[in-house]
Amino acid sequence: xxxxxxxxxxxxxxxxxxxxxxxxxxxxxxxxxxxxxxxxxxxxxxxxxxxxxxxxxxxxxxxxxxxxxxxxxxxxxxxxxxxxxxxxxxxxxxxxxxxxxx
Amino acid sequence: xxxxxxxxxxxxxxxxxxxxxxxxxxxxxxxxxxxxxxxxxxxxxxxxxxxxxxxxxxxxxxxxxxxxxxxxxxxxxxxxxxxxxxxxxxxxxxxxxxxxxxxxxxxxxxxxxxxxxxxxxxxxxxxxxxxxxxxxxxxxxxxxxxxxxxxxxxxxxxxxxxxxxxxxxxxxxxxxxxxxxxxxxxxxxxxxxxxxxxxxxxxxxxxxxxxxxxxxxxxxxxxxxxxxxxxxxxxxxxxxxxxxxxxxxxxxxxxxxxxxxxxxxxxxxxxxxxxxxxxxxxxxxxxxxxxxxxxxxxxxxxxxxxxxxxxxxxxxxxxxxxxxxxxxxxxxxxxxxxxxxxxxxxxxxxxxxxxxxxxxxxxxxxxxxxxxxxxxxxxxxxxxxxxxxxxxxxxxxxxxxxxxxxxxxxxxxxxxxxxxxxxxxxxxxxxxxxxxxxxxxxxxxxxxxxxxxxxxxxxxxxxxxxxxxxxxxxxxxxxxxxxxxxxxxxxxxxxxxxxxxxxxxxxxxxxxxxxxxxxxxxxxxxxxxxxxxxxxxxxxxxxxxxxxxxxxxxxxxxxxxxxxxxxxxxxxxxxxxxxxxxxxxxxxxxxxxxxxxxxxxxxxxxxxxxxxxxxxxxxxxxxxxxxxxxxxxxxxxxxxxxxxxxxxxxxxxxxxxxxxxxxxxxxxxxxxxxxxxxxxxxxxxxxxxxx
Numbered sequence: 001x002x003x004x005x006x007x008x009x010x011x012x013x014x015x016x017x018x019x020x021x022x023x024x025x026x027x028x029x030x031x032x033x034x035x036x037x038x039x040x041x042x043x044x045x046x047x048x049x050x051x052x053x054x055x056x057x058x059x060x061x062x063x064x065x066x067x068x069x070x071x072x073x074x075x076x077x078x079x080x081x082x083x084x085x086x087x088x089x090x091x092x093x094x095x096x097x098x099x100x101x102x
Numbered sequence: 103x104x105x106x107x108x109x110x111x112x113x114x115x116x117x118x119x120x121x122x123x124x125x126x127x128x129x130x131x132x133x134x135x136x137x138x139x140x141x142x143x144x145x146x147x148x149x150x151x152x153x154x155x156x157x158x159x160x161x162x163x164x165x166x167x168x169x170x171x172x173x174x175x176x177x178x179x180x181x182x183x184x185x186x187x188x189x190x191x192x193x194x195x196x197x198x199x200x201x202x203x204x205x206x207x208x209x210x211x212x213x214x215x216x217x218x219x220x221x222x223x224x225x226x227x228x229x230x231x232x233x234x235x236x237x238x239x240x241x242x243x244x245x246x247x248x249x250x251x252x253x254x255x256x257x258x259x260x261x262x263x264x265x266x267x268x269x270x271x272x273x274x275x276x277x278x279x280x281x282x283x284x285x286x287x288x289x290x291x292x293x294x295x296x297x298x299x300x301x302x303x304x305x306x307x308x309x310x311x312x313x314x315x316x317x318x319x320x321x322x323x324x325x326x327x328x329x330x331x332x333x334x335x336x337x338x339x340x341x342x343x344x345x346x347x348x349x350x351x352x353x354x355x356x357x358x359x360x361x362x363x364x365x366x367x368x369x370x371x372x373x374x375x376x377x378x379x380x381x382x383x384x385x386x387x388x389x390x391x392x393x394x395x396x397x398x399x400x401x402x403x404x405x406x407x408x409x410x411x412x413x414x415x416x417x418x419x420x421x422x423x424x425x426x427x428x429x430x431x432x433x434x435x436x437x438x439x440x441x442x443x444x445x446x447x448x449x450x451x452x453x454x455x456x457x458x459x460x461x462x463x464x465x466x467x468x469x470x471x472x473x474x475x476x477x478x479x480x481x482x483x484x485x486x487x488x489x490x491x492x493x494x495x496x497x498x499x500x501x502x503x504x505x506x507x508x509x510x511x512x513x514x515x516x517x518x519x520x521x522x523x524x525x526x527x528x529x530x531x532x533x534x535x536x537x538x539x540x541x542x543x544x545x546x547x548x549x550x551x552x553x554x555x556x557x558x559x560x561x562x563x564x565x566x567x568x569x570x571x572x573x574x575x576x577x578x579x580x581x582x583x584x585x586x587x588x589x590x591x592x593x594x595x596x597x598x599x600x601x602x603x604x605x606x607x608x609x610x611x612x613x614x615x616x617x618x619x620x621x622x623x624x625x626x627x628x629x630x631x632x633x634x635x636x637x638x639x640x641x642x643x644x645x646x647x648x649x650x651x652x653x654x655x656x657x658x659x660x661x662x663x664x665x666x667x668x669x670x671x672x673x674x675x676x677x678x679x680x681x682x683x684x685x686x687x688x689x690x691x692x693x694x695x696x697x698x699x700x701x702x703x704x705x706x707x708x709x710x711x712x713x714x715x716x717x718x719x720x721x722x723x724x725x726x727x728x729x730x731x732x733x734x735x736x737x738x739x740x741x742x743x744x745x746x747x748x749x750x751x752x753x754x755x756x757x758x759x760x761x762x763x764x765x766x767x768x769x770x771x772x773x774x775x776x777x778x779x780x781x782x783x784x785x786x787x788x789x790x791x792x793x
Contacts, residue, residue, distance in 0.1 A: 025776055094771060101769030 009050030016043035030085075030092045034078055041071050106151050106193050107167045109144045109201060110242035113208075116140030117235035124228035134216035137231035141212045141238060145205035152198045161622040162312070164248050166190040171251070176303070179332075183307035192248035192311070196450060196623035199616075200245040200382055203457045207374040208238045210590040214465050215366040217586030218472060230270060234370065237263035241375035245382065249309040250299045253383065257295060257347065260376050261288040267371070268363040280362035287356040291346015295383075298339030305332050312626075315389035319626040323393050330396055337390060337397040340383065341404075348380025348434050351408045355693055357431055361423040365468030368423060372430040373461035378453050381437045388446040388624035402442025402526070406533045409435025411690065413540035417547070418676070418686040421478050422467045425548050429504065430460055432537060436519050439534060445522035446624045447617030451605045452515035454616075458597035459503040459512060463545075465591055466497035469583040470552060474559060480551040482560070487553040489580040492588045494553045496595040501549045503598040505542035506654045508647075514602035517647050518614075521607070524646055525638065535653055542657030550665035609643040 016039055023036030045064045052060025086092055116137050124133045171187040219230050244256025269281025303309055306317040324331045349357035361368055409432045416428035433456050440449035471478055473490050487494040503510035524531040606612020664671045676683045
C-alpha cells in the first residue's frame with residue numbers, strides 16, 4: 001500500500017504553487033490570472049494543513065480558515081474591479097491594461 | 103532816546119509795504135509819498151534823539167532790542183570765550199550825526215525822486231521806492247549797530263541795495279553789468295571785513311564796539327618798533343572792507359560805473375549811504391585803528407593816492423555824472439587821509455559836509471539830465487543857466503563848497519583835514535593841496551561846460567511851448583525841473599552853505615564844535631591819549647588856509663579861462679598832451695588792467711577747472727561707468743555660459759537618463775510580477791547560500 005507522507009503534501013503544494021505562478025506570469029486573460037492566484041493561495045493552504053497535522057498544532061488550520069475568508073473577500077473585490085474594467089474597455093486582456101506607464 | 107530802534111524800522115516797513123503791496127496797487131505818487139513819509143518819520147526821530155543826546159552829559163546810549171545770538175561757547179585766543187550778540191543799537195555823537203545825514207539827506211533825495219522817477223511805469227516806481235527805503239533801512243542799521251555783527255547786516259544790506267538800484271534799469275546791459283560789478287567788488291571788500299570781524303572776536307572775545315575799544319586800549323600801540331601785530335592785522339582786514347564800500351584803491355572801480363543807476367540813486371550812494379560806510383566804520387573803531395599806526399600810515403597813503411588819482415581822471419571826463427563820481431572817490435580819499443593821520447573828527451566832519459554838497463551836485467546833475475532829455479554828455483550842453491536858473495544857482499553853490507572857498511561848507515572840513523595832514527606829513531599835505539586845486543578845476547569845468555558858454559545841444563521845436571516837455575512826446579528844449587526836484591536842491595544848497603559853521607577852527611575864532619562833540623566816540627573814557635597833537639601857531643594855520651584857498655581860486659580861474667573865455671584852449675591842451683590825455687580819458691586803464699589780470703585770471707582758472715572737471719572728474723566717472731559696464735558684461739557671459747550651462751547640463755543629463763530608465767516602467771502587471779519573482783529568487787538564493 002502506497003503511504004501518503006508529508007513530503008507528498010509538500011510536493012503537491014509546490015506543484016500547485018508553481019502552476020499558479022506560471023499562470024499569473026504567462027496568461028493574458030485576467031480571469032485566468034485571477035484563478036491562478038486562487039491556486040497559489042490554495043497551494044499554501046494545503047501546505048499549512050499538512051504541516052498542522054504533522055506538527056499536531058491546530059493554529060495552522062485556524063490560519064487556513066482565515067486565508068479562505070480573506071480569499072473570498074479578495075475574490076469579490078477583484079471580480080468587481082474586473083467587471084468595472086470590462087465595462088470601460090470591453091476587454092479582459094491584460095496587455096490592454098497598460099495606461100499606467102510613461 | 104529809547105526809540106532809536108524805530109529809526110531804521112520806518113523805512114524798513116516802507117520798503118516792505120511798497121515792495122509787497124505797492125508794486126501792484128499803489129499809484130506813482132502814493133508809492134513816493136509813502137517812502138518819503140517813512141524817511142521824514144525817521145528824520146524827526148533822529149532829530150529828537152540828537153537833541154536828547156545834546157541834553158545829557160552821558161554820550162553813550164545802548165539800546166538792546168532783542169537777543170540775537172544767545173551765548174555760544176567759542177574758542178578765542180585767551181581760552182574758551184562766549185559769543186553773545188544782542189541786536190543792539192548805540193546812540194553816541196558819531197552815530198547821531200550819521201543818523202541826521204542819512205535820514206535828512208535821504209528824505210530830500212526821496213522827495214526829489216518823486217519828481218525824477220515820474221516817467222517810469224507805475225510798478226517800476228514802487229519798486230524804485232522799495233529799494234530806496236530798503237537802502238536807508240540797511241544804512242541806518244549799519245550806523246546804529248552797537249557791534250560788528252549788526253553793522254555787518256547793514257554792511258551787506260547796502261551792498262545788496264546798491265546792486266538792486268544800480269541795476270534798476272535791468273534791461274540795459276551796461277546797467278546790469280554795473281550792478282554786478284558793484285556787488286562783486288563789494289564782496290571782495292566784505293571778505294576783508296569778515297576776516298577782520300573773525301579776528302576781532304578771536305582776539306578780544308567780544309564783538310561790541312565799546313568792548314573792543316576798552317580791550318584794545320589796554321594793549322600796547324603797535325608802532326613800527328613794536329612790529330606788525332594782531333591789532334594791525336585786524337585793522338588791515340577792516341580797511342580792505344572799507345576800500346570796497348568806500349571806493350578806495352584798489353576797489354574803487356565800481357563807483358564810476360554805478361552811474362548807470364538813476365541819478366537819485368547816485369546821490370544816495372555817494373552822499374548819504376553806502377560809500378560813507380567805510381569811513382564811518384573806521385571812525386567807529388578809532389581806538390582800534392589808533393593802536394595800529396602802521397596801518398594808519400597805509401590808510402593815509404592809500405587815501406591820498408586815491409584822491410589824487412580820481413581827481414586827475416575827473417579832469418577829463420565828459421559825462422557829467424562821471425565827473426561827480428570821480429570827485430566822490432577823490433573826496434572819500436580825503437576822508438581816509440584824515441583817518442589815516444588820526445583826525446577822525448575831521449574825517450567825520452568832511453563826511454557830513456560832503457554829504458550835503460555831493461547830494462546837491464548829484465541831484466542838480468539829475469535835474470540837468472532831466473531837463474536835457476536824458477543827455478549826460480557835457481559837450482552837448484552849455485549855456486543852460488538861462489534855461490534852469492534854480493539848478494544853476496544851487497549847483498554853483500555846491501561847486502564852490504566842494505572847491506573849498508570860504509565860507510562854504512567844504513572849506514572848513516577840507517581845510518581841517520589838510521591842516522591835520524600838514525602836522526603829520528608835508529608830503530601828504532602837498533598831494534592833498536594838489537588834489538584840492540584839481541577838484542576846484544574840474545568842478546568849475548563841469549559848471550562852465552554845463553551852464554556857461556553857448557548852447558551846443560540838439561535843436562528843439564521852438565514853435566511849441568517851453569517847459570515841461572516829456573509827457574507830450576516831443577522835447578521842447580532844456581527846461582527847469584518841477585518844484586519837487588528844485589526844493590530839495592535849495593534845502594541842500596542851504597546845507598552846503600552853512601554846514602561848515604559848526605566846525606570853525608580856533609584859528610578863525612571858532613571853537614570847532616563838531617570835533618569836540620564827536621570826541622567821545624573816538625576815545626575810551628579813562629584811557630590816556632595815544633598822542634598829544636602838537637599845534638602850529640594860529641598864524642601858520644591861517645597861512646595854510648590862505649594857501650589852499652588861493653590854490654582853489656587858481657583852479658577855478660584856470661577852469662574859467664579854459665572853458666569860458668577861450669573854449670578852444672581845452673582842445674588845444676588835450677592835443678599837445680595827447681598821451682596823458684588819453685591815459686586819463688581811459689581812467690589809467692585800470693578797468694582794462696583788472697580785466698586782463700583779475701577777470702581774465704578768474705575766467706582762465708574757471709576755464710581750467712572746467713577742463714579738469716570735464717577731463718579728469720568726468721573722465722573718472724565715465725571710466726567708472728565703463729568699467730562697471732565691462733564687468734557686468736563679463737559677469738553676464740559667465741552667468742550665461744558657465745552657471746546657466748552647468749544647470750542646463752544637469753537638467754540635460756537627468757532628461758537623457760530618464761529616457762533610458764523610463765523603459766523599465768512598461769505598465770504591464772506581468773512584467774512587474776516577473777521582476778518581483780526574480781527578486782524573491784535572488785533573495786532566497788542569497789539567503790540559502792550566504793548563511
